[in-house]
Amino acid sequence: DQQVKQNSPSLSVQEGRISILNCDYTNSMFDYFLWYKKYPAEGPTFLISISSIKDKNEDGRFTVFLNKSAKHLSLHIVPSQPGDSAVYFCAASAREYGNKLVFGAGTILRVKS
Amino acid sequence: KAGVTQTPRYLIKTRGQQVTLSCSPISGHRSVSWYQQTPGQGLQFLFEYFSETQRNKGNFPGRFSGRQFSNSRSEMNVSTLELGDSALYLCASSLGLSGMVEQYFGPGTRLTVT
Numbered sequence: 001d002q003q004v005k006q007n008s009p010s011l012s013v014q015e016g017r018i019s020i021l022n023c024d025y026t027n028s029m030f031d032y033f034l035w036y037k038k039y040p041a042e043g044p045t046f047l048i049s050i051s052s053i054k055d056k057n058e059d060g061r062f063t064v065f066l067n068k069s070a071k072h073l074s075l076h077i078v079p080s081q082p083g084d085s086a087v088y089f090c091a092a093s094a095r096e097y098g099n100k101l102v103f104g105a106g107t108i109l110r111v112k113s
Numbered sequence: 114k115a116g117v118t119q120t121p122r123y124l125i126k127t128r129g130q131q132v133t134l135s136c137s138p139i140s141g142h143r144s145v146s147w148y149q150q151t152p153g154q155g156l157q158f159l160f161e162y163f164s165e166t167q168r169n170k171g172n173f174p175g176r177f178s179g180r181q182f183s184n185s186r187s188e189m190n191v192s193t194l195e196l197g198d199s200a201l202y203l204c205a206s207s208l209g210l211s212g213m214v215e216q217y218f219g220p221g222t223r224l225t226v227t
Contacts, residue, residue: 021138043117043218044156045204051213089156098169098210099144103156 003027004092006104015113019077023090023104026071030092034101035064035075040085047088048075080111115140117206117219125225131192134222138185138206144168145187146216147179159202162187163210188200194226 005024008101013019021035031052036044050057050064050073063076077084087108091101118137126132138145146169147159158171162181179189184206185206191198205216 024115036218041201041221041223043119043205043220046215046217049215091156093213095213098163099146099161099205099207099214099216100169100171101146101148101156101205102158102160102215103148105155 002105003030004090004104006088006090006107008107009044010025010108010110011096012110012112013080015043015082015111016079019075019080019084019109019111021077021088021090021107021109023073023075024071025092026101027092027094028071029094029096030102031069031092033066033071033073034091034093035062035066036089036091037084038089040087044089077109080109082111082113085109085111117204117217119202119204119219119222121222122220123223124227125227127227128194128196130194131190132194132224133188133190134202134204134224136187136189136204136206136219138187139217140209142206142217143185144207144210144216145181145185145209146210147187147189148203148206148218149173150203150221151197151199156203159189168210171223181200191224196226198224199226200224209226 162171174196
């Protein structure tokens with residue numbers, strides 16, 4: 001039962017353009033969402049998060065949008081840089097589950113220079 | 114502030130053996146969670162500890178266990194290792210237990226079972 005889905009296994013973007021990574025969830029109890037960036041054989045690096053009471057959160061080049069009615073969130077990276085090339089994971093949590101994170105399968109982002 | 118540290122970074126064990134992995138959270142963080150990452154299953158939650166108590170457990174067999182010490186350091190143990198236990202084991206720490214906090218991951222321990 002995949003409660004968090006990242007339907008695009010990979011995405012290729014030109015340097016300087018916008019990268020948009022998408023994530024869908026099915027569990028209505030999720031009320032906190034996080035994006036992580038991961039390189040092979042390393043731990044995930046926290047990028048940005050959003051609470052379900054908001055619909056947008058911005059931090060530098062990273063913006064996360066949340067559409068609760070559609071159970072959909074997206075991560076925008078503007079402008080994209082070659083160093084952004086990595087696997088991006090969407091994760092969700094619910095207060096009832098403590099700090100348990102449910103992860104999507106990840107999207108491989110390649111930024112071409 | 115130092116990040117989450119995990120030891121050892123790499124480990125090779127034989128089927129049937131047991132293994133203990135260690136995690137030191139960020140200073141001041143009292144919650145430690147453990148995750149298993151495999152190519153087939155992705156990142157899966159194992160368990161979470163807060164103030165030396167297991168607060169949450171994922172869907173893993175009883176061979177997987179853990180504990181947390183008074184200084185918030187945590188260990189996880191896998192007994193009677195199986196080939197399928199080969200994975201990257203990650204721990205994450207956070208300040209609170211609300212489920213609405215940022216969690217920071219360590220570099221992981223790569224376990225290979227032969």
